[in-house]
Amino acid sequence: MRYLPLAEADRREMLRTIGASSVEELFVDVPEAARLAAKIDGLPDHATELSVDRQLSAMARRNLVAGEVPFFLGCGAYKHHIPSSVDHIIQRGEFLTSYTPYQPEIAQGTLQALFEFQTQVARLYGCDVANASMYDGSTACWEAIGMARRITRRTKALLSGGLHPHYVSVAKTMARFTGDVLDTALPELGAEPDIARLLDAIDAETSCVVVQYPDILGRIADLSELAERAHAAGALLIAVVTEPVALGLIRAPGEMGADIVVGEGQSIGVGLNFGGPYVGLFATRDKYVRQMPGRLAGETVDAEGKRGLVLTLSTREQHIRREKATSNICTNSGLCALAFSVHMTLLGETGLRRLAELNHAKAVRAAERLARVPGVELVSGSFFNEFTLRLSKEARPVVRTLAERGILGGVSLGRLYPGADALANGLVVAVTETSTDEDVEALSGALEEILA
Amino acid sequence: MSMNREGRPTRPEAAAGEATATWTGNRALMLEEPLIFEMGEESGTGVDIEDAPRVASRLGGLERNRPIGIPGLSEPQTVRHYTRLSRQNYAIDLGIFPLGSCTMKHNPRLNEKMARLPGFADIHPLQPVDTVQGALELIAELGGWLVKLTGMHSVAMSPKAGAHGELCGLLAIRAALEARGDAREVILVPESAHGTNPATAAFVGYRVESIPADDRGRVDLQVLKARLGPDVAAVMITNPNTCGLFEPDMIAISDAVHAAGGLVYCDGANFNAIVGRVRPGDLGIDAMHINLHKTFSTPHGGGGPGSGPVVFSEALTPFAPLPFVEKQGEHFVLVEEETAGEHHASSFGRMTAFHGQMGMFTRALSYILSHGADGLRQVSGDAVLNANYILRSLEDVLDAPFGASGPCMHEALFSDKGFAEGLSTLDLAKALIDEGFHPMTMYFPLVVHGAMLVEPTETESKAALDQLIGALRSVAERAKAGDESLKAAPIHAPRRRLDETQAARKPVLVWKEPAQAAAAE
Numbered sequence: 025m026r027y028l029p030l031a032e033a034d035r036r037e038m039l040r041t042i043g044a045s046s047v048e049e050l051f052v053d054v055p056e057a058a059r060l061a062a063k064i065d066g067l068p069d070h071a072t073e074l075s076v077d078r079q080l081s082a083m084a085r086r087n088l089v090a091g092e093v094p095f096f097l098g099c100g101a102y103k104h105h106i107p108s109s110v111d112h113i114i115q116r117g118e119f120l121t122s123y124t125p126y127q128p129e130i131a132q133g134t135l136q137a138l139f140e141f142q143t144q145v146a147r148l149y150g151c152d153v154a155n156a157s158m159y160d161g162s163t164a165c166w167e168a169i170g171m172a173r174r175i176t177r178r179t180k181a182l183l184s185g186g187l188h189p190h191y192v193s194v195a196k197t198m199a200r201f202t203g204d205v206l207d208t209a210l211p212e213l214g215a216e217p218d219i220a221r222l223l224d225a226i227d228a229e230t231s232c233v234v235v236q237y238p239d240i241l242g243r244i245a246d247l248s249e250l251a252e253r254a255h256a257a258g259a260l261l262i263a264v265v266t267e268p269v270a271l272g273l274i275r276a277p278g279e280m281g282a283d284i285v286v287g288e289g290q291s292i293g294v295g296l297n298f299g300g301p302y303v304g305l306f307a308t309r310d311k312y313v314r315q316m317p318g319r320l321a322g323e324t325v326d327a328e329g330k331r332g333l334v335l336t337l338s339t340r341e342q343h344i345r346r347e348k349a350t351s352n353i354c355t356n357s358g359l360c361a362l363a364f365s366v367h368m369t370l371l372g373e374t375g376l377r378r379l380a381e382l383n384h385a386k387a388v389r390a391a392e393r394l395a396r397v398p399g400v401e402l403v404s405g406s407f408f409n410e411f412t413l414r415l416s417k418e419a420r421p422v423v424r425t426l427a428e429r430g431i432l433g434g435v436s437l438g439r440l441y442p443g444a445d446a447l448a449n450g451l452v453v454a455v456t457e458t459s460t461d462e463d464v465e466a467l468s469g470a471l472e473e474i475l476a
Numbered sequence: 477m478s479m480n481r482e483g484r485p486t487r488p489e490a491a492a493g494e495a496t497a498t499w500t501g502n503r504a505l506m507l508e509e510p511l512i513f514e515m516g517e518e519s520g521t522g523v524d525i526e527d528a529p530r531v532a533s534r535l536g537g538l539e540r541n542r543p544i545g546i547p548g549l550s551e552p553q554t555v556r557h558y559t560r561l562s563r564q565n566y567a568i569d570l571g572i573f574p575l576g577s578c579t580m581k582h583n584p585r586l587n588e589k590m591a592r593l594p595g596f597a598d599i600h601p602l603q604p605v606d607t608v609q610g611a612l613e614l615i616a617e618l619g620g621w622l623v624k625l626t627g628m629h630s631v632a633m634s635p636k637a638g639a640h641g642e643l644c645g646l647l648a649i650r651a652a653l654e655a656r657g658d659a660r661e662v663i664l665v666p667e668s669a670h671g672t673n674p675a676t677a678a679f680v681g682y683r684v685e686s687i688p689a690d691d692r693g694r695v696d697l698q699v700l701k702a703r704l705g706p707d708v709a710a711v712m713i714t715n716p717n718t719c720g721l722f723e724p725d726m727i728a729i730s731d732a733v734h735a736a737g738g739l740v741y742c743d744g745a746n747f748n749a750i751v752g753r754v755r756p757g758d759l760g761i762d763a764m765h766i767n768l769h770k771t772f773s774t775p776h777g778g779g780g781p782g783s784g785p786v787v788f789s790e791a792l793t794p795f796a797p798l799p800f801v802e803k804q805g806e807h808f809v810l811v812e813e814e815t816a817g818e819h820h821a822s823s824f825g826r827m828t829a830f831h832g833q834m835g836m837f838t839r840a841l842s843y844i845l846s847h848g849a850d851g852l853r854q855v856s857g858d859a860v861l862n863a864n865y866i867l868r869s870l871e872d873v874l875d876a877p878f879g880a881s882g883p884c885m886h887e888a889l890f891s892d893k894g895f896a897e898g899l900s901t902l903d904l905a906k907a908l909i910d911e912g913f914h915p916m917t918m919y920f921p922l923v924v925h926g927a928m929l930v931e932p933t934e935t936e937s938k939a940a941l942d943q944l945i946g947a948l949r950s951v952a953e954r955a956k957a958g959d960e961s962l963k964a965a966p967i968h969a970p971r972r973r974l975d976e977t978q979a980a981r982k983p984v985l986v987w988k989e990p991a992q993a994a995a996a997e
Contacts, residue, residue, distance in 0.1 A: 119565065120775045288829075369512050369547075374548055385531045
């Protein structure tokens with residue numbers, strides 16, 4: 025077995041040192057009734073590298089690969105080009121095969137990368153501080169709602185209808201057990217997000233207002249008034265960003281008054297991966313840092329006075345505080361945070377801005393082209409790289425028909441909101457730098473035929 | 477600058493004189509590296525991006541009106557920056573990483589290759605299910621292995637890491653109890669448990685009560701039985717436990733908890749000790765998470781991503797989270813909110829946006845298929861053999877508090893008993909760094925004074941173990957002899973001991989321009 029270095033002679037010699045006659049003897053504490061005498065029945069034995077490669081490659085071939093077809097899916101996961109050096113760097117064994125940096129003297133590499141990541145995220149979001157990552161955007165969003173409860177000591181969270189429905193589902197799951205009360209709504213298939221509804225609903229019991237920017241239908245709205253109104257009522261504003269590339273071009277939520285900004289970082293450095301692993305981003309104001317969940321890298325000095333980094337403020341965390349911790353999170357998404365940070369370092373402000381401009385321009389051109397298809401109407405008034413179309417037919421079967429033609433044409437709102445008839449004709453289309461003019465023509469042409 | 481073509485040898489005595497300081501602060505291959513914010517410019521970039529076509533902006537008037545403050549580096553600078561950083565890290569690839577309860581085993585590179593196949597890495601979670609049949613098949617196949625290896629009834633694949641898996645298990649337990657109209661308030665947790673256990677229980681709204689260990693390092697069955705009652709929702713138990721010992725009363729514990737109307741959650745962090753030899757389902761467990769990044773070799777990545785599927789007993793299966801994969805005939809379907817009403821009405825709901833850590837599933841299945849049923853049994857056998865070899869090779873120099881009670885499982889526990897006054901587990905651990913090893917887990921579990929928990933895993937050779945044993949013997953003897961130089965360790969690492977108190981008292985969590993930082997003082 026290629027991953028097991030012990031030879032039979034080693035095993036015999038080690039058993040002699042231990043004073044046992046067999047490995048089985050070492051399992052003496054296991055109740056006899058639960059000890060299996062031999063390997064588990066009905067499962068195959070070990071396989072060569074070549075054989076495993078063949079088995080898994082066969083499974084992989086049964087999937088339609090995004091990079092091989094015209095591709096327009098978004099809604100929380102986006103296809104972007106990742107520079108080759110990103111994957112090279114995250115595969116260095118010193119990053120890939122190290123642990124959470126509990127021994128800082130021999131983990132400065134990970135710690136410095138996390139400190140740089142925290143700074144990049146805080147600046148991108150327009151916040152004071154960011155943590156060293158969460159599992160993904162949806163769990164970061166839930167953790168933010170919990171943090172707002174701890175800060176305001178209120179339990180009523182007001183969620184925008186423009187918040188990703190899966191993020192809402194996660195929040196509902198958790199709220200059922202933690203006593204939070206969620207005020208939710210379905211999105212409306214209109215040009216603007218539900219800012220007016222939110223402004224009306226804020227009251228003295230509201231712990232937080234949660235709004236996605238750009239929202240699930242791709243729409244962008246100014247959050248400043250919402251922030252002012254929330255603060256006047258003693259509530260916090262939580263902004264959720266599922267497409268971080270947008271912030272290369274539009275104002276950061278922190279600048280508009282958001283108290284906590286969370287989101288999905290997958291777009292930068294991390295591939296689609298069928299939904300995971302991704303990387304949750306989490307940032308806030310200095311004054312709330314001790315209520316923050318997750319790991320934090322912080323600066324200090326070593327015994328010789330040299331600058332160094334450590335994990336810090338761990339008195340918030342489960343391994344110290346146990347049942348009084350701010351979160352139960354332990355392992356987060358370190359390597360994906362590194363990928364994010366490397367990609368962001370390659371982009372720099374200039375590259376990020378250019379990337380964002382390219383995304384937006386391509387999306388505007390695609391939206392204009394698609395809106396000329398008979399039976400297609402552009403819904404989103406403003407957008408970044410993702411917009412919603414209203415089709416003359418139910419969108420979900422249209423998406424399936426497009427897939428049969430080898431086009432991954434977008435996310436139907438029927439998939440995201442099953443049973444919501446008012447949304448059934450909605451199709452969310454994402455256009456990034458990876459979409460070509462030919463791809464847009466292929467989608468437009470196919471829609472012309474399908475909707476005719 | 478001219479090259480030294482003579483290859484002039486450096487005289488040792490000259491080198492010794494110069495060893496104190498260099499102009500750069502570097503020490504040969506040990507290279508100091510500034511932050512990207514100190515070396516990069518906002519105008520710098522390492523990517524070439526095509527010019528955007530001219531269009532009328534549709535950003536709703538929300539164009540960014542101030543700079544972000546993120547510097548960029550060219551590709552060569554970027555590669556060098558991170559390569560230099562990487563060399564300041566210890567890693568499994570460099571040597572044995574004996575962190576108890578963390579299972580730092582070799583990460584096979586085949587797994588990395590498989591996870592990067594475009595058919596897995598470049599597919600979107602919301603693609604029509606007909607276009608991702610291979611991905612759903614992979615999830616179903618891995619789930620099938622996990623169910624069979626644990627002897628349980630079903631598996632939830634979506635939890636993102638071990639602690640997220642704990643949350644999944646406790647949410648199912650709470651949903652099941654509520655469904656039978658018997659909401660209970662208390663979760664019992666042994667005092668040796670991982671910190672995530674009480675944190676998770678509290679998060680779900682339970683009151684946490686601690687159960688003491690007996691003098692053999694096991695859950696005290698009599699104390700546990702005496703505490704059980706109609707208010708106890710569940711017991712969270714780690715087995716093998718964090719002292720590296722199997723709970724011999726596990727079946728009796730499960731029976732007692734069930735008789736009192738409660739459920740049994742098992743923290744599966746230590747599954748590597750028993751995989752292929754013991755099935756938790758045979759021990760009366762109702763829910764257990766499996767850290768794919770421990771037992772099934774997916775890389776730890778400096779702190780994640782992990783993956784924490786949860787296996788369930790028949791009693792808890794109806795309450796498992798969405799979404800999940802089902803095979804209907806030859807077709808794989810994804811059960812989400814929409815179809816759950818018919819097939820899975822009691823589900824407690826969704827825990828994360830999509831379907832779980834696909835990239836980790838691919839790696840774990842690659843590992844499982846490589847080992848097969850026979851290889852996995854050998855894995856636990858070698859893991860336990862290696863740990864016992866360490867236990868018996870060191871118990872004459874290091875106190876092994878439970879060494880007399882029999883063999884350990886996959887990790888060996890020692891205490892600081894016998895160290896000279898003023899020297900601690902921390903000092904020994906830092907001295908081990910100078911010997912070229914990552915230290916073991918320190919001060920955990922809490923039930924042993926100055927605990928040192930050593931988990932070698934099965935992927936270490938006897939020669940590597942002998943090296944570690946030699947180093948541990950040496951530093952243990954120094955600690956017992958009162959060698960004060962241990963307090964200065966490490967002296968050969970990229971940094972000496974760091975001031976954690978200062979880091980917490982005046983937190984600096986992001987980089988600021990020196991002028992700004994000074995103004996903030």
